[in-house]
Amino acid sequence: QVQLVESGGGSVAAGGSLRLSCAASGYTGSLSCMGWFRQAQGEPREAVAIAYRSGATPWYDDSVKGRFTVSQDSAANALYLQMNSLKPEDTAMYYCAAVQVERYCRDFERFGSWGQGTQVTVSS
Numbered sequence: 440q441v442q443l444v445e446s447g448g449g450s451v452a453a454g455g456s457l458r459l460s461c462a463a464s465g466y467t468g469s470l471s472c473m474g475w476f477r478q479a480q481g482e483p484r485e486a487v488a489i490a491y492r493s494g495a496t497p498w499y500d501d502s503v504k505g506r507f508t509v510s511q512d513s514a515a516n517a518l519y520l521q522m523n524s525l526k527p528e529d530t531a532m533y534y535c536a537a538v539q540v541e542r543y544c545r546d547f548e549r550f551g552s553w554g555q556g557t558q559v560t561v562s563s
Contacts, residue, residue, distance in 0.1 A: 441465040441552040443535045448557030455525050457559060461518040461535030470537045470552075472544035473518045474498075475509060477531035477559075486547045487533070488520060498545065503529075525561045532556040 447459040459475065474489035488509035489498040497509045508521040518535055536550040543549035 441467060441470065441537055443537060443552055443554035445533065445535045445554045445557040448533060448559045450560040450562065451525055453525060453527055453561055453563050455561070456521070456523045457525065459520040459522070459533055459535075459557060459559075461520075461554060463516040463518070463535075463537065467516045469539045471539055471541035472550075473511060473535065473537045474544075474547075474550065475518070475520045476534045476536055476547070476550075477529075478534070478556075479528075479531040482531075484534070489544055490518060491541070491544060493541065522559070525559075527561050527563045530559060530561050532558050 442464045444462045451457055470492055472489055472491050475487040476484050477487050478484040487500050487503055490509045490511045506524045510519045534556045535554040537552040538550045
């Protein structure tokens, strides 16, 4: 079992920045990927950024490329998302998630461990 707890959400004006954090505990040694997902009200959940514990190049959704940066501290079992140049369309609940098998890292439905989420609101 892996437990994930997000923090760092809040309200910012468009163009501003936020840094989300995710603390992992439990059987973290079994994880291959951790990532950030988001869900806007009335919309389906979507993947934002995926980090590989192996150190492979992270994956980003096209909508956040060049603005968001995912990073991790394996020793601290932590995942981060630096969000710059925020837009109103980035408003959503952001979730941290993890998967054990690396071939599932881009198969987002396979992510089996989820945090409770942290709200990000960007005003225009």
